Amino acid sequence: MGGRRIFKAAAVLIALGYSSLLVYQGGVTFNFQENRQGSVQVSDLSIEPVTKTNIYDSAVNKNISLNDIFISVKTTKHYQHTRLPIILKTWFQLAREQTWFFTDTDNRQLQDQTNGHMVNTNCSASHQRKHLCCKMSVEYDHFLESGKKWFCHFDDDNYVNVPRLVSILQQYNHQEDWYLGRTSVYEPVKIYKKPTNKLMFSFWFATGGAGFCISRSLALKMLPVASGGKFISICEGIRLPDDVSMGFIIEHMMKKNLTLVPEFHSHLEQMKLLIPETFRNQISFSYAKAKDEWNVVNVPGFDTIYDPTRFLSLHCFLFPHFKFCPR
Numbered sequence: 001m002g003g004r005r006i007f008k009a010a011a012v013l014i015a016l017g018y019s020s021l022l023v024y025q026g027g028v029t030f031n032f033q034e035n036r037q038g039s040v041q042v043s044d045l046s047i048e049p050v051t052k053t054n055i056y057d058s059a060v061n062k063n064i065s066l067n068d069i070f071i072s073v074k075t076t077k078h079y080q081h082t083r084l085p086i087i088l089k090t091w092f093q094l095a096r097e098q099t100w101f102f103t104d105t106d107n108r109q110l111q112d113q114t115n116g117h118m119v120n121t122n123c124s125a126s127h128q129r130k131h132l133c134c135k136m137s138v139e140y141d142h143f144l145e146s147g148k149k150w151f152c153h154f155d156d157d158n159y160v161n162v163p164r165l166v167s168i169l170q171q172y173n174h175q176e177d178w179y180l181g182r183t184s185v186y187e188p189v190k191i192y193k194k195p196t197n198k199l200m201f202s203f204w205f206a207t208g209g210a211g212f213c214i215s216r217s218l219a220l221k222m223l224p225v226a227s228g229g230k231f232i233s234i235c236e237g238i239r240l241p242d243d244v245s246m247g248f249i250i251e252h253m254m255k256k257n258l259t260l261v262p263e264f265h266s267h268l269e270q271m272k273l274l275i276p277e278t279f280r281n282q283i284s285f286s287y288a289k290a291k292d293e294w295n296v297v298n299v300p301g302f303d304t305i306y307d308p309t310r311f312l313s314l315h316c317f318l319f320p321h322f323k324f325c326p327r
Contacts, residue, residue: 064170066162070148071098072139074132074208075156076125077105083156088113089324090315094162100142101156102135129242133235136208136242140226143219149174151219154211157267159285159311161318168263168283169213177218177256181206182264189244204258205247209266211284212243218256222249271297279318287311301326 075084080103092099092114100117101110104125111118119142123134136153143151150169154160172178184207191200206212225234226249235245250256263281265274267288274282274297287309288295294308301313316325 064149064166064174066095066098066166068149068174069095069098069152069166069169070143070146070150071095071100071152071154071160071165072143073099073101073154073156073158074135074139075101075103076127077103077107078125079156080105080107080110084110086309086311087156087159090311091160091162093322094319095160098148100139102139102142104131104135129235129240130232132242133232133245136246137226137229137231140219140222140231141228144223144227149216150213151216152211152213153208154284155209155286157209157286157288157309158211159314160211161280161283161285164263164281165213165283168261172215174215175217176215177221177254178215179206179212179218179250179256179258180214180261180264181212181258182210182261182266183207183258184209184266184268189240189247191238201252203247203251205244205251206258206264207266207268208241208243208246209268209286210264212246212264214250218250218254221254225249225253267295271295274298276317279314285311285314 073087084101088110096115096117099114100119101114102119102121104121104123106120107118119138121135121138123138124131139153140151152165152169168180172180183204185204188202188204190202192198193200224230231245231249234249235242238245238248240248247258251258261283263283265271265282265285267286269286271285271287272295274285276297276299279285279297279299285297287297289308294304296308296310297314299310299313299317301307301310301316304310307313312324316322319325
């Protein structure tokens with residue numbers, strides 16, 4: 001049965017090679033460029049919490065722990081002095097052994113700060129489709145090698161509420177097929193064949209800008225078509241970005257539907273609409289800057305000049321025991 005499904009999937013890819021694709025993206029722009037003005041210098045902040053508070057005591061089920069999760073963060077040399085320092089000072093400290101950064105250059109200082117968790121993918125630093133897919137392919141392969149039960153991908157403009165991520169994953173069985181995330185479009189991606197404009201198929205995808213998680217059971221079933229660089233071939237065959245291609249593989253080829261988890265958030269949303277009283281229930285947050293206006297969470301804390309992304313303030317809101325947090 002599995003061999004027949006893979007054969008059919010291969011046939012689809014061959015057909016796509018001879019077809020022109022029309023993609024409905026729901027008005028979402030996939031290329032995002034950050035204005036570097038207002039970069040945050042956080043090198044003076046202490047990274048050690050005041051107390052050894054056990055932030056996982058509230059977990060209900062103990063079948064999944066933080067050590068069962070492989071957290072990957074896609075980044076680039078362009079943001080190693082702006083985005084990464086904020087992550088390293090905040091939520092990374094809650095998952096130091098479980099979080100890996102996938103980049104495109106070597107940086108000895110960052111290797112030391114992450115205890116060797118910077119992976120040079122040897123992919124280009126470009127934001128083009130092929131190069132994004134290259135990094136996602138390396139992330140996926142590293143997860144397979146890790147033996148972990150869950151693969152959770154995030155971008156370097158995400159803040160991850162680590163305890164909440166653990167508690168959410170405890171609600172699902174990693175031995176079953178799960179694709180967890182949040183869409184960024186209002187309709188599924190639709191692929192048509194020219195010149196007839198006949199609908200070939202449609203599928204949903206979890207936007208990488210909010211993060212998504214895949215159970216090991218599902219990841220292993222993807223192995224014949226996605227491992228060892230095959231993921232890049234899929235991307236090139238359908239000519240779609242990395243997160244969309246992941247949705248194509250899972251929803252169309254593996255026939256497993258996306259499970260919507262609204263606690264994932266990307267910069268495509270209005271962050272200010274999130275209510276502070278709900279912050280502890282959210283998995284991920286993001287930020288963006290368009291011209292002179294920041295799309296950030298509305299949270300009290302540091303001055304906006306010092307903390308324009310609000311991630312430092314958000315971290316202190318959630319975990320006030322960290323030494324750098326205001327008293």
